[in-house]
Amino acid sequence: MTVHPFPRVPAPADLVKWVRVTRRRPDGFVEFDFAIGDPDLSVDLILPAAAFDEFCAANRVQHLSEAQGRELDHEQSKWRYGQPGITD
Secondary structure (H helix, E strand, O other): OOOOOOOOOOOOOOOOEEEEEEEEOOOOEEEEEEEEOOOOOOEEEEEEHHHHHHHHHHHOOEEOOHHHHHHHHHHHHHHHHOOOOOOO
């Protein structure tokens, strides 16, 4: 039996898992942000469309709306640039 240095620890069931689709590519891949608990802290992922659908179902994710995404961008710009509304 192999002992992994970082054992997998499941997220508590009461934490919401968030997905924000950032791009649906013409080659069939979906680029998205995935967060557990707080959509302000996420990882960028990419999966084929069918695998993305399976991922969302398996994790019972909540999809961020466009309005929620804009609000998240607005809040994050305060931390990145010292003022709201500035983007890369």
